[in-house]
Amino acid sequence: MTGTTGNSAPRRSEATRTAILAAARERFAADGYERATIRAIAKDARIDPSMVMRYYGSKEGLFAAAVTLDLRLPQVGGLPREEVGQALVSHFLDLWEENEELTAMLRVGVTNQSGAERMQEVFRDQLLPVARQACPDPEQAPARAALCAAQLLGLALTRYVLRLGPTVALRRQEIVAWLGPTVQRYLTAPHPA
Amino acid sequence: MTGTTGNSAPRRSEATRTAILAAARERFAADGYERATIRAIAKDARIDPSMVMRYYGSKEGLFAAAVTLDLRLPQVGGLPREEVGQALVSHFLDLWEENEELTAMLRVGVTNQSGAERMQEVFRDQLLPVARQACPDPEQAPARAALCAAQLLGLALTRYVLRLGPTVALRRQEIVAWLGPTVQRYLTAPHPA
DNA sequence: GTCTATAATTCGATAGAC
DNA sequence: GTCTATCGAATTATAGAC
Numbered sequence: 225m226t227g228t229t230g231n232s233a234p235r236r237s238e239a240t241r242t243a244i245l246a247a248a249r250e251r252f253a254a255d256g257y258e259r260a261t262i263r264a265i266a267k268d269a270r271i272d273p274s275m276v277m278r279y280y281g282s283k284e285g286l287f288a289a290a291v292t293l294d295l296r297l298p299q300v301g302g303l304p305r306e307e308v309g310q311a312l313v314s315h316f317l318d319l320w321e322e323n324e325e326l327t328a329m330l331r332v333g334v335t336n337q338s339g340a341e342r343m344q345e346v347f348r349d350q351l352l353p354v355a356r357q358a359c360p361d362p363e364q365a366p367a368r369a370a371l372c373a374a375q376l377l378g379l380a381l382t383r384y385v386l387r388l389g390p391t392v393a394l395r396r397q398e399i400v401a402w403l404g405p406t407v408q409r410y411l412t413a414p415h416p417a
Numbered sequence: 418m419t420g421t422t423g424n425s426a427p428r429r430s431e432a433t434r435t436a437i438l439a440a441a442r443e444r445f446a447a448d449g450y451e452r453a454t455i456r457a458i459a460k461d462a463r464i465d466p467s468m469v470m471r472y473y474g475s476k477e478g479l480f481a482a483a484v485t486l487d488l489r490l491p492q493v494g495g496l497p498r499e500e501v502g503q504a505l506v507s508h509f510l511d512l513w514e515e516n517e518e519l520t521a522m523l524r525v526g527v528t529n530q531s532g533a534e535r536m537q538e539v540f541r542d543q544l545l546p547v548a549r550q551a552c553p554d555p556e557q558a559p560a561r562a563a564l565c566a567a568q569l570l571g572l573a574l575t576r577y578v579l580r581l582g583p584t585v586a587l588r589r590q591e592i593v594a595w596l597g598p599t600v601q602r603y604l605t606a607p608h609p610a
Numbered sequence: 611g612t613c614t615a616t617a618a619t620t621c622g623a624t625a626g627a628c
Numbered sequence: 629g630t631c632t633a634t635c636g637a638a639t640t641a642t643a644g645a646c
Contacts, residue, residue, distance in 0.1 A: 378571015
């Protein structure tokens with residue numbers, strides 16, 4: 225932003241800010257909001273705790289800056305109808321394996337109001353549009369997206385947060401084979417009632 | 418236990434203990450482990466905070482005493498094969514609506530080690546046996562139970578904890594109609610791979 | 611059996627030196 | 629821009645009077 229030229233006021237702070245955010249994501253993901261202390265995050269980032277306050281104002285501000293989630297959901301419009309479910313499940317597994325922001329958001333969302341609101345935003349702004357594309361009747365999109373969220377977040381909860389033994393033991397291939405048709409049905413099948 | 422006869426040492430404490438446990442369940446369910454303070458629980462129960470320590474030793478001990486979960490899952494052995502899924506989903510909805518212990522266990526399990534272990538016990542001792550009854554190949558029972566847990570806990574997470582708008586808006590009848598076949602398939606369908 | 615008083619930590623946040 | 633020192637509040641847990 226400030227460019228690499230000119231050293232009148234060389235910002236060394238950018239590296240510090242990045243280190244703080246990375247440490248914050250790790251701690252929020254591992255411990256949840258209450259137990260992820262600013263002191264511990266600062267120690268991980270090898271800086272002084274007061275720097276966290278200086279840069280992000282408060283613990284809430286730090287969380288807001290550290291967890292800004294972009295699911296990068298695939299455009300399902302170009303896919304064959306019968307592959308949408310598998311594509312979504314597969315994409316979700318990739319996300320959860322590589323990005324600890326998702327674990328942080330889930331852990332924090334369960335006990336913190338701001339975290340829960342953040343999850344509601346992600347649902348509304350990112351999953352809902354996908355459902356509108358894939359769903360035969362757009363008016364049913366919210367319900368369809370809700371069903372998909374329940375299935376996908378339930379998998380993440382049991383596999384990456386609670387770590388239930390048999391859920392962790394499932395191979396990626398199995399999960400896609402089992403959950404793909406479920407998500408597919410929630411999105412595209414006619415209303416059962 | 419001590420009987421209603423004999424008042425040599427009439428235990429008035431039983432009422433107090435019960436009040437503490439009820440208040441603890443409410444607070445753990447609403448706030449999670451860290452934010453449910455002994456002080457707040459004692460205030461709800463209209464007793465002194467030190468009484469909680471006296472009766473249950475520690476905050477961990479209080480949680481262990483307050484949340485002892487019996488899902489009372491139906492015996493699926495006597496049911497027609499094709500009704501097992503709907504019966505389980507329907508039973509789960511009843512449980513979550515009437516018993517706040519489940520919400521407490523889920524909220525605590527996400528950020529507290531003891532809570533997570535408690536959930537693992539419930540899975541192993543209560544859901545797994547049901548899967549063994551319903552599953553064609555008992556060797557696949559853990560995987561089938563894991564899939565059911567992901568779907569059912571995901572519904573509870575989004576509906577009762579995160580309170581995603583469209584998930585809360587779903588009518589009970591719709592949930593059973595959509596999730597019943599899913600659980601049914603996870604338990605009884607042949608392995609898709 | 612119930613409560614007061616307090617110990618011993620730990621937390622988020624602030625003020626100010628350099 | 630970074631760090632030292634510290635405040636004020638909150639927590640779990642204990643000791644002991646009544």
